[in-house]
Amino acid sequence: MSIGIEIQNISKRYSTRIAVDGLSLKIQEGEIFGFVGPNGAGKTTTIRMLCGLLKPDQGEVYIGGISVQRNPREIRRLIGYMPDEFGVYPDLQAWEYLDFFAACYGLNSFERAGQIDNLLELVDLQHRKFDPVDKLSRGMKQRLSLARVLLHNPQFLILDEPASGLDPRARIEIRELLLELAAMGKSVFFSSHILADVAEICDRVGIIEAGKLVSVGRLEEMQLQLLQSRKINLILLGDFSLGTQLLLEIEGVSTIEEVPIKENKDGRKHIRFSFTGDDINLSKILSILIKNKIPVLHFSEEKSDLEEIFLRATKGQVT
Amino acid sequence: MISGALKNPILVKEIRTRMRGNRAFLLVTAHLLFQSSLVGLIYLIFRTSFSSFRSYEDQYLFSKLIFGVLVIFDLVMITFIAPALSAGSFSLEKERHTYDLLRVTVLSEKALVYGKFASTLSFIFLLLLTSIPMLSPAFMISGVLVIEILISIAVLSVGALAFSAIGLFFSSVINRTLLANVLTYACAVFMMFGIPLLLVASAVILQSGNLPRIEQLSPTAVSIWLIIGWCVISLSPLASLITTEYFLLAQNNIWWVEVVLNENTTIHMISPWISHVFIYSLLVLGLIWITVQRVKYGED
DSSP: OOEEEEEEEEEEEETTEEEEEEEEEEEETTOEEEEEOOTTSSHHHHHHHHTTSSOOSEEEEEETTEETTTOHHHHHHHEEEEOSSOOOOTTSBHHHHHHHHHHHTTOOHHHHHHHHHHHHHHTTOGGGTTSBGGGSOHHHHHHHHHHHHTTTOOSEEEEESTTTTOOHHHHHHHHHHHHHHHHTTOEEEEEESOHHHHHHHOSEEEEEETTEEEEEEOHHHHHHHHOSSEEEEEEEESOOHHHHHHHHHSTTEEEEEEEOOTTOOTTEEEEEEEEOSOHHHHHHHHHHHHHTTOOEEEEEEOOOOHHHHHHHHOOOOOO | OHHHHHTOHHHHHHHHHHHSSSHHHHHHHHHHHHHHHHHHHHHHHHHHHOTTTTSHHHHHHHHHHHHHHHHHHHHHHHHHHHHHHHTTTTHHHHHTTOHHHHHTSSOOHHHHHHHHHHHHHHHHHHHHHHHGGGGHHHHHTTSSOHHHHHHHHHHHHHHHHHHHHHHHHHHHHOSOHHHHHHHHHHHHHIIIIIHHHHHHHHHHHHHHSOOOOGGGSOHHHHHHHHHHHHHHHHTOHHHHHHHHHHHHHHHOOSSEEEEEOSSSOEEEEEOHHHHHHHHHHHHHHHHHHHHHHHHHHTTO
8 A cells, every 4th residue: 555644743832832743643444544743743733744733843744645735626536524623604504515615626516516525425414405504413513524525536535533522322324434445445544532532433643742652553562562561351260269379370461369259159269360472482381271270261461451541652642 | 617606505505594584575675766766866956957958968977967867876785785794704603603613524625715706796786787777767757878788887896806806805804793793884885985085075174285296296206196095995885986087078988098198298098997896806806815814813
């Protein structure tokens, strides 16, 4: 896959406050990239620089190989931008809202009619076509906004907090729409502070704090990078004291604890321990237990969620 | 090119939403009702006060009065309507969070500003156009020349353009519509009424004060003062129209004005309406250019 969005060492300062500080990032074409950070971390400023709405004080942004600073109008054809606030024209109906923006993107009246119907279908708003925009629920407005973003069929979708303020159902709908768009081959760059959304659908995640990118990569990679030890769950049958003794002798194993089991059948024992080591050494633990005839029912690594990674990566700083 | 300009999406949307409902219809109706009532009232006063209304002098006076009152009414109308329509052009978009959405479309900054400007003007010119037939009694009675009507339309038009451009400018530099409105109204009211009041006040002070008489000044000093005074007059549509009408009646020339300084010196100046149209056209071009730059570079 080729690089879709390339951010090269961009910085932005508002009088004395540095909003974005030397941020560099590469996003592949067709990728869903989650941009995570606390409020005031610089997510919106970065997104506005990506869209050419703000000029970086230094550095450069390339989208589809084209410089945003040098060719802002060319970039506008490639990107679809959705801000964190839904922009409303209260006196327009849903179709008029889309028709207006489609005209702003240079679509002629024949193209507009077909495209609007298709997009209303995609975001499941066909039945609200003639409703005034301000009468739609927040979730519907977000979906309409997503339809607006897609009017000119852009390759890159840049979405600022698309699920913020939505109820769980609307959030799931937006998430599904984003997955559908990614399946259509679009690159999606979206910011969020709802970590569950990011963890659920993103190929890669970038964590920004105080204007700096503190971590970037796949969740698993970040987990290895940021968490000092791995948590392993083990379920044994019968007497577990031998198993515990063996584990304590293995290098890298620490903090062994028994986890109470609800409705314990057949004398199962659930043990959780910390392990610092790679996959090969982890597999050796299982071999040792089996060689010593310890009845192992379950052996798995506990997946750390994005929240834990986020807390590890950030220090709670706000610029 | 013209069809492209008329298809500007901003213009189409603004006209579509402005003309929706009965607000625009009511405004045009109220505007015309008020103007026709004024004409009717003046007619009634003349019929009851002048027994010899059929005389040429009375009819001439009647037509001049109708013409003057209607033009001043239209001047007042553009002073209050143009800021109301233009001062929220961009600030309202910012408040509604739609400004960035427009800026990321492929619409150029010029097209964006043009759309806003044209949509403001379209409604003002609708009001002006509908009020032109009201001038017909004045024209038919023969008290007013076609050229006077044309000059008044020119002054009204540049006034509408200038006040709309001022509104657009403030709307692009200020994020809050209320403040943009206040500043636009302040400018429009000052230019329309403030300047003539200042001129009258200055004339009173100059006549009553212990200042050197005009004959005592050198011709160069007099010329400089005259040019400054002329420029100040040209900054106000009301002052320009009144001065133009005064010299038109006195000297019967729409292009030039003769100002006699003393027995030996006469200065020829261009008629105030011409300098007014020129200055306001420059003002409009300058403000529109700044507005386009503001939209282009945004917060940078």
